[in-house]
Amino acid sequence: MKTAEAPPPASAAAPPPPAPGGATGRRNLTPYWLLLPGILWLLVFFAAPMVYQASTSVQTGSLEEGFRVTWHFATYWDALTEYYPQFLRSVLYAGTATLLCLLVGYPLAYAIAFRAGRWRNLLLVLVIAPFFTSFLIRTLAWKTILADGGPVVEVLNALHVIDVTTWIGLTEGHRLLATPLAVICGLTYNFLPFMILPLYASLERIDPRLHEAAGDLYAKPFTTFRKVTFPLSMPGVVAGTLLAFIPASGDYINAELLGSTDQKMVGNVIQSQFLRVLDYPTAAALSFILMAAILAIVGVYIRKSGTEEIV
Amino acid sequence: MTDTTGGDVRLSGISKTYGSFTAVHPLDLTVPAGSFFALLGASGCGKTTTLRMIAGLENPTTGTVELGGRDVTALPPHKRPVNTVFQNYALFPHLDIYENVAFGLRRRGIKSVKKQVDETLELVELGPLARRRPHQLSGGQQQRVALARALINHPQVLLLDEPLGALDLKLRRQMQLELKRIQTEVGITFVHVTHDQEEAMAMADTVAVMNAGRVEQLGRPADLYENPETTFVANFLGTSNLIEAEVAEATDEELLLTAGEAKLRLPARRCRGAARAGDTILAGIRPEKVSLAHADEAGSVPEGRNRVQGNITDAGFMGVSTQYVVETRAAGRIAVYEQNIERDGRLVPGADVVLHWSPENTFGFDADARSIHGVQQPAGEGV
Numbered sequence: 001m002k003t004a005e006a007p008p009p010a011s012a013a014a015p016p017p018p019a020p021g022g023a024t025g026r027r028n029l030t031p032y033w034l035l036l037p038g039i040l041w042l043l044v045f046f047a048a049p050m051v052y053q054a055s056t057s058v059q060t061g062s063l064e065e066g067f068r069v070t071w072h073f074a075t076y077w078d079a080l081t082e083y084y085p086q087f088l089r090s091v092l093y094a095g096t097a098t099l100l101c102l103l104v105g106y107p108l109a110y111a112i113a114f115r116a117g118r119w120r121n122l123l124l125v126l127v128i129a130p131f132f133t134s135f136l137i138r139t140l141a142w143k144t145i146l147a148d149g150g151p152v153v154e155v156l157n158a159l160h161v162i163d164v165t166t167w168i169g170l171t172e173g174h175r176l177l178a179t180p181l182a183v184i185c186g187l188t189y190n191f192l193p194f195m196i197l198p199l200y201a202s203l204e205r206i207d208p209r210l211h212e213a214a215g216d217l218y219a220k221p222f223t224t225f226r227k228v229t230f231p232l233s234m235p236g237v238v239a240g241t242l243l244a245f246i247p248a249s250g251d252y253i254n255a256e257l258l259g260s261t262d263q264k265m266v267g268n269v270i271q272s273q274f275l276r277v278l279d280y281p282t283a284a285a286l287s288f289i290l291m292a293a294i295l296a297i298v299g300v301y302i303r304k305s306g307t308e309e310i311v
Numbered sequence: 312m313t314d315t316t317g318g319d320v321r322l323s324g325i326s327k328t329y330g331s332f333t334a335v336h337p338l339d340l341t342v343p344a345g346s347f348f349a350l351l352g353a354s355g356c357g358k359t360t361t362l363r364m365i366a367g368l369e370n371p372t373t374g375t376v377e378l379g380g381r382d383v384t385a386l387p388p389h390k391r392p393v394n395t396v397f398q399n400y401a402l403f404p405h406l407d408i409y410e411n412v413a414f415g416l417r418r419r420g421i422k423s424v425k426k427q428v429d430e431t432l433e434l435v436e437l438g439p440l441a442r443r444r445p446h447q448l449s450g451g452q453q454q455r456v457a458l459a460r461a462l463i464n465h466p467q468v469l470l471l472d473e474p475l476g477a478l479d480l481k482l483r484r485q486m487q488l489e490l491k492r493i494q495t496e497v498g499i500t501f502v503h504v505t506h507d508q509e510e511a512m513a514m515a516d517t518v519a520v521m522n523a524g525r526v527e528q529l530g531r532p533a534d535l536y537e538n539p540e541t542t543f544v545a546n547f548l549g550t551s552n553l554i555e556a557e558v559a560e561a562t563d564e565e566l567l568l569t570a571g572e573a574k575l576r577l578p579a580r581r582c583r584g585a586a587r588a589g590d591t592i593l594a595g596i597r598p599e600k601v602s603l604a605h606a607d608e609a610g611s612v613p614e615g616r617n618r619v620q621g622n623i624t625d626a627g628f629m630g631v632s633t634q635y636v637v638e639t640r641a642a643g644r645i646a647v648y649e650q651n652i653e654r655d656g657r658l659v660p661g662a663d664v665v666l667h668w669s670p671e672n673t674f675g676f677d678a679d680a681r682s683i684h685g686v687q688q689p690a691g692e693g694v
Contacts, residue, residue: 212368213401215388217415217460227414231405 057284067280079285083269087293090265093180094249097187101195101244102237104188109199109236110229114208127196135190139257142186146176146258178260186254194243202236203229238305246294266290318344318379320365320468320500325374327360334360336524337373342468342502342517344379347494349503349515353547357524358504359398362470365502367391378467389418394461395470399477400453402445408432408456409441415464431463434493451482458490462497471503475510487513508548512536520544536597540583542676545595552601554594554642558586566675568594571641575617576670584677593676598646600672603635605655606663618667621645623660633658637666 057075061067080087112123130138145152153176156162165171170181206229214224230237252267266286273283320342327335335357342348350358363369365376367388375384383391394415402411412431413424421427432438435455445453454474461469474490475483491514494501505511511518512532519529520543528540539545542553556568556575566586568575577594579586586592596617604612612618621639628651635647635658645666649658658664 207401209397209399209401210403212388213395213397213403214414216366216368216393216395217464218389218418219414220389220418223418227418228403228405 053284053287056280057288059281063278072281075281075285076289079282080289083266083286086264086266086269087289089263090249090267090290091293091297093184093187093255093263093265094245094251097184097191097248098195098241098245100184100188101192102241105192105195105199105240106237109196109203112196113200113203113206124200127193127200130193136253139186139190139253142182142189143177143257146182146185148175148177152176177258178263180259180263182258183255183263183265186258187248187251190251190254191244191248194247195240198239198243199233199236202233202239206232234305238302241301242298246298249294250290318381318467319377320348320502321377321380322361322365323375323377325361325364325371325376327357327364327369328372333524335364335371338526340519340526340529342500344467344500345498346516347491347501347503347514349505349511349518350521351505351508351511351518351547352521353506356521358506358521359472361521362395362472362502362504365468366393366395366470368395392467393470394464394466394468395472396454396457396461396474398472398474400445400457402453402456402460404445407442407444408437408448411445411456412459412463414460419464427463431459434462434496435459450477451486454478454486458493462493462499465497466499468500468502471501473504473506475505475507483507483510490514512548520547522547538581538674539595540676542593545674545676550598550646551595552598552642552645554596554645556592556594556642558588558590558592561586561588565670566592568592568675570594570619571639573617573619573639573641575619575673576615577673577675578671581673582675582677586675586677590677595674595676596645596668596672598634599632599648601645601647601666601668603637603647603649603658604665604667605657606665607657609665612665612667615670616667617670617673618665619645620663620665623658623662623664626658626660637664639666 055069056067058069058071058073059067060070060072060075108127112120112127116123144150147153153162153174156176157174162171162174162176165179165181166174170184171179176182210228210232211224214228215221219227249265250267252265252271255263255265255268256271270283270286270290273279273286277283320340322338322340324337324339325335326333326337338361340361350361352358360369364371367383367386367390371384375382377383378392403414406414409428409432413428416424416427428441429438432441435458437452437455437459440448440452445456448456454477457474471490475486478486487510490501490503494514503511503515512535515532517529518532518535520527520535522543528535528544530538535544536548539548539551542551545551545553554570554575556570558566559569559574560567562579564579566577566579566582568577575594582592584592606620609620619639619641621637621642623635624638624644625636627634630651632648632650633654635649637645637647639645647666
């Protein structure tokens with residue numbers, strides 16, 4: 001056999017077949033048109049303010065003389081060294097509140113998903129019912145609930161619960177208002193629905209026959225939860241903790257209304273720098289540091305929990 | 312739990328009601344150890360509820376479940392030496408095949424599971440797929456995983472809830488043989504729930520036909536087919552021609568029947584219930600046991616056979632066989648399945664024919680049984 005007759009390798013190197021519809025040279029542009037409003041929205045209300053804030057953070061000057069970009073990166077360092085306690089407090093309060101949300105929200109979401117029967121929709125409406133009232137009003141209501149001499153403080157004092165929380169360092173002086181506990185409770189309350197809804201969504205998707213199968217394969221009810229239900233609800237756990245933690249760590253309303261000067265979070269600092277002190281560069285720098293910190297924490301968390309599906 | 316010999320499954324007076332609806336009427340049933348037992352019935356007949364009561368997934372309203380002489384009625388599923396192959400497999404989606412199969416062993420605190428898991432995966436021919444996730448497997452493969460996951464525990468009883476329902480016909484036939492092979496190999500008692508009468512007959516040693524929460528008849532597949540005790544069984548297992556006839560003469564050996572101008576003979580032992588002269592009964596004959604001769608050859612039909620004259624109204628060619636519908640004056644419509652060995656070209660719709668069959672193949676019921684029972688089941692595929 002002659003080598004010249006070997007089949008040409010052209011077939012192997014043939015160009016890939018044209019994409020469907022590509023023969024006419026027309027692309028389907030519909031998806032891009034559908035994306036356009038969203039992209040415009042993000043450009044105007046997210047990207048542009050970000051650029052503006054980034055430039056503000058490296059400006060110097062004063063309100064009277066005007067601010068100019070001087071690439072003064074030292075603002076970042078100064079802001080961090082001056083306000084790191086508020087940063088740490090934000091992470092601590094938001095983290096604790098997120099954990100409490102998970103502890104309170106998981107059983108609730110579980111009950112709604114598996115045990116509520118025909119009450120399921122009503123309970124879901126109740127979960128989001130607080131949203132019918134303004135965030136501010138609800139937090140002010142908590143101020144009344146936790147007020148000195150109020151029934152809650154009285155009862156908890158009588159039961160010596162406040163002695164325990166004082167010993168832990170969450171309260172002081174037999175009161176609830178103006179303590180870390182009040183701020184954490186407010187955060188937990190305000191962000192609980194953001195935890196429950198994703199948890200419910202992922203629990204509700206679990207086939208109840210998997211519980212039967214686990215029981216059939218000698219798993220006790222708690223083992224079934226640990227080995228089947230909880231792992232399958234991980235996407236909801238991750239989504240819920242992120243949805244609670246991210247806004248909670250930037251929140252300032254709860255610390256403002258339920259805390260004292262000793263409970264200021266970084267959100268309070270940013271708010272006062274922007275609106276009271278009018279030190280725009282420091283406020284902008286603080287915002288960027290907070291954003292970077294949250295991104296870092298979330299990134300590590302997602303990697304640890306091994307769930308790529310939710311991002 | 313690791314006792315492979317197991318014991319009988321004994322259900323005593325077990326029933327299940329949901330509000331005013333009775334899913335299972337009080338039922339006594341014994342499944343001998345090591346047998347392949349099928350619960351056969353249309354959907355909603357209570358067969359799955361019965362299975363779930365054995366598994367412990369439903370609490371019986373009354374009655375007891377005994378496994379190998381031990382009353383397990385009050386035990387939750389995780390304490391019963393029973394495993395289930397669920398209808399849609401219910402594999403754990405977050406675990407790979409290996410961990411799915413190892414699940415039961417691990418829950419019982421067995422540390423070194425590798426050897427057993429490998430062996431069980433080998434048994435169902437899935438060794439190379441051990442590290443795949445369930446969603447990466449085909450339906451047939453998932454079915455094998457579900458089987459392996461249950462079998463590895465060596466339960467006293469393996470419960471199968473329509474395990475082949477989601478597979479296509481060819482794969483289903485193949486898995487039937489495979490399930491039978493595995494059952495013989497491991498010797499575990501299988502209780503199999505199905506609505507497919509061919510599946511039940513092909514695999515089971517004993518079949519219980521259920522209808523509306525009751526067991527209609529229980530026995531070996533061939534006995535059920537040849538000697539149905541109720542019209543439901545006669546119609547649900549395959550197809551039956553039921554002919555209303557009057558008893559003209561009754562002896563200990565034989566009943567002489569008249570249906571219109573036709574005279575039929577029926578062995579007395581094959582008639583359910585006491586039939587005296589003058590009673591109206593139903594005589595049954597399976598379509599494949601009826602022979603068909605053109606009216607011109609009526610003379611060649613041997614003496615002593617039951618014969619009915621009629622006219623072909625429909626003929627369906629099925630490959631191996633031809634299915635005829637013959638309108639008779641004496642017995643109404645009769646279905647006849649003829650093997651396509653030597654086809655008589657004259658047997659076309661419109662032709663006058665003589666139907667004849669051996670009296671031995673006739674069965675009968677006393678007429679309080681209603682003949683429409685079970686006919687909602689489509690006629691059996693092929694012959």
